[in-house]
Amino acid sequence: MFEGRRLILFLVFVSIGLVFIGKLFYLQLLDDTYEKAADNNAIRKIIQVPFRGEVYDRKGKLIVYNTPVYDVYITPRKAVVQDTNRFCKLFGVTRGYFDTVTKQARAYSRVKPSLFLKHLTKEDFARIQDAMVDYPGFSITTTAFRTYQSIAFSNALGYVAEINPNSLKDQRDDYYRQGDYVGISGIESYYEDVLRGQRGVKYRMVNSNGVEKGDYKKGKLDVNPVAGKNLYTSIDIRLQEYADSLMMHKVGSVVAIEPSTGEILTMVSAPSYDPSLLAGRNFSKYYQKLALDPLKPLINRPPSAYYRPGSTFKLVQALVGQQLGILSAGSVFGHAGAPVKCHAHNTSHNDLHNAIQWSCNPYFYHAFRKILYDGTTGNTFERSAQGLQRWSELVANFGFGRKLGVDVSNEKKGNLPTVDYYNKVYKGENTWKFSNIYSLSIGEGELVVSPLKMANFAAIIANRGWYIPPHLVKGVGEKRTMDPFYRNPVSVGVDAKYFPVVIQGMQDAVLHGTVGADGRIPDITMCGKTGTSQNKKGKDHSIFIAFAPKDNPKIAIAVFVENAGFGGFAAAPIASLIIEKYLKGRVDRKDVETKFMNMSYLANVTYNRPVKKVTSDSLRK
Structure with missing residues (x-):
């Protein structure tokens, strides 16, 4: 018994000794950690x-x-x-x-x-x-x-x-x-x-x-x-430079997209800056100057600036209303009973095409009311909520109120009012109705979009109901790899059969509607829609979205010019010049080109203005 314990103790000590010997052997002959540590000194x-x-x-x-x-x-x-x-x-x-x-x-x-x-x-x-x-x-x-x-x-x-x-x-x-x-x-x-x-x-x-x-x-x-x-x-740098020159002396954005691919052809933010001055030793000095500039040249406006879409949003109402079965090409509405004013045009047969061509505010007031109330039940508060719910779900498919996923770092969602949104604003359910939110009918009120979203919307119409997420990079590295996200088409849930009346209305808006003479290209069929985004401080913002040519479109565009007034006379001519330059490789309308290269709207710009809601009450005035 005692001999057995001695043997066990002996084996334990021998084992410990072997471990130490093995460790010493490893450290001295195999492990070069300490050798390297010493070498690091030299x-x-x-x-x-x-x-x-x-x-x-x-x-x-x-x-x-x-x-x-x-x-x-x-x-x-x-x-x-x-x-x-x-x-x-x-x-x-x-x-x-x-x-x-x-x-x-x-x-x-x-x-x-x-x-x-x-x-x-x-x-x-x-x-x-x-x-x-x-x-x-x-x-x-x-x-x-x-x-x-x-x-x-x-x-x-x-x-x-x-x-x-x-x-x-x-x-x-x-x-x-x-x-x-x-x-x-x-x-x-x-x-x-x-x-x-x-x-x-x-x-x-x-x-x-x-x-x-x-x-x-x-x-x-x-x-x-x-x-x-x-x-x-995907940028065409010559087109980018041309668009940039047209936006000199202006504040705003230009975004042009190839509809079939979602590739962004040009993305201009005005005013801009010289990036080379941020690349050297004088970065801090120049950056401070740019950061303090009231025109905010460092902001990339196309994916992040907030605007109300104005009358360009009437195209969304036309498509959603048809998809819901509430509107048709033959739907007619007059001006009676509408608290919003309209442009002077022939209202003897005010159908959907005519309303788009002339951007008829009363038409879309009545159309939006019908969209909210038709097929709903209960009192006016409940029916308004039901109608807005189905409306906002369809409108969201176009990318409004969410990010499109463009490959830049500052994309903003904007705002698409929903039932929950208005319940918070009015502090409870059954506290608001159509008369509180009808400004949405003409793209005003609490609706907020970016220029990028509106260019993508123009591409959706050009494609008759789908889009590929817009992107700036079409290939990475020698193999030109690309995220599959930027290859897959996205359907907006509106049947293609509902687009022709909208597209024809857009074509006639350009040829003999709300677009001025400077915005027409004689030998190119351009389909467009003007918009004037109401502004509580200073002149309204000028907006125009378009695509061309009408069949097999090659370019879709959105132009926003702050404080420039009516969309047909400021944004539309700039968009038409960019389209002409891209499709023809030249611009034949030299007088229009010179005019808008030299045009300045900076005197109208109001600095640091807060974004204020354009309410339904203000639209009555």
């Missing part, structure tokens, strides 16, 4: 930043590329500067700059590199390269800043800027370092993960004085950087 790790992916237009024209520059980084724990004045003179910085940046670097991390000086030119680099050996703790990384072939695509493209501390702290994959650049807005932000590429790293042996002695382990541990993937956009 190894310099150099991060190689890849070139950002380039951006091309739909015809293969280069829009954005990279210009190589050099950034200086500081690692505070290793940094030694014996003669600060000499250092500052060499690098062209002040003593105050040196003290501030080194202090910020120490606050960020004493062991991680921080950006000390950015965007040195080739000449600057050649001047300081030999002197770098005298300043351990300072290293140079090759990088690049964005260079632009055209400034017309700025807002949709977006810009890159130094990553802010919060984003640096919250990053998921620990990819970025302080001083790195990231996409801030537009497609630069949306496609950041593919544009940024993959970092490389080189290991260099250095002596005690910091002088490089060659590659570490013959470069076997080095990782080459992989450049970011290129973006091939």
Whole structure:
């Protein structure tokens, strides 16, 4: 018994001894962790930043590329500067700059590199390269800043800027370092993960004085950087530049879409800015100037600006009413009993086509009332709620009140009033009815849309009931890959047979309706609808949506010009010129082109105006 216990104890001690011997063998002969840790004292790790992916237009024209520059980084724990004045003179910085940046670097991390000086030119680099050996703790990384072939695509493209501390702290994959650049807005932000590429790293042996002695382990541990993937956009940069020139001296948006593909041909936000000025050392100064500009040039208006659609929304009422079986091409309504005014036109046979051609407010007042009340039961409050419920469900199919999913970073949903919305506004059920919300009939009231949504709506009509989600990028990388989301058609739930009367009404609105002479293209059949978005402060906003040609449409467009008045005389001519330019490759109406290139509506613009509801009561006045 006692001998057995001795044997057990002996085996336990032997086992422990074997474990220790095995561990020592592993550490000394197999594990090189400590060897590498020691080697790191004489190894310099150099991060190689890849070139950002380039951006091309739909015809293969280069829009954005990279210009190589050099950034200086500081690692505070290793940094030694014996003669600060000499250092500052060499690098062209002040003593105050040196003290501030080194202090910020120490606050960020004493062991991680921080950006000390950015965007040195080739000449600057050649001047300081030999002197770098005298300043351990300072290293140079090759990088690049964005260079632009055209400034017309700025807002949709977006810009890159130094990553802010919060984003640096919250990053998921620990990819970025302080001083790195990231996409801030537009497609630069949306496609950041593919544009940024993959970092490389080189290991260099250095002596005690910091002088490089060659590659570490013959470069076997080095990782080459992989450049970011290129973006091939759907933008026609020449059309973009033309549309941009037409929107000079104006505030507003232009969005043009190829209906069959959902590809965005042009997306203009006015006023805009020069993106090259945000790419260099003067970023902070120029950004502050843009941010304080009351015209807000940094905003990408097409997917994010809020407007009431005005009379362009009457086309939605016409389609929804027909789909519900409440309206038909032969439905006739007069002006009697309507609290809204109308344009002067022949009302002897005021059918759906005539109402669209002349944008008849009383017609759509009565049509919307019929849509809400027909086929519903109960009192007027209950019937209004039932009717609005089925109406809003159909209208939402067109993309109103939700995001379309465009590939930019600032798309807004807008507002499509629903039963729940009005229950909150009026504080309970059975507290509102048609007379409280009839302004929706003509695209006013609480209804809010973006120019992008209205361009997509024009594409829906051009396609007779479907759309492909609008997008700016049609291919990524050499294989031109693309998200399947931007290939699949979306039905809006309205039968194709209900579109012809709407389209014919739009054609006649252009030829001899609400569109002025400047908005007509003699040899192109354009179908369009004017809109005037009511504005409580200043002149109304001018809106026009259209597509062309009538058969097999190639372009759908929405133009919004703030404080420019009636849609037929401001937005419509601009849209017609862009359509003519795209379909013909030239503009023959030089007098109209010159007129609107020089036209300015800036004197009418009211700054910082709040968005106010245009109520049914205000429409009575």
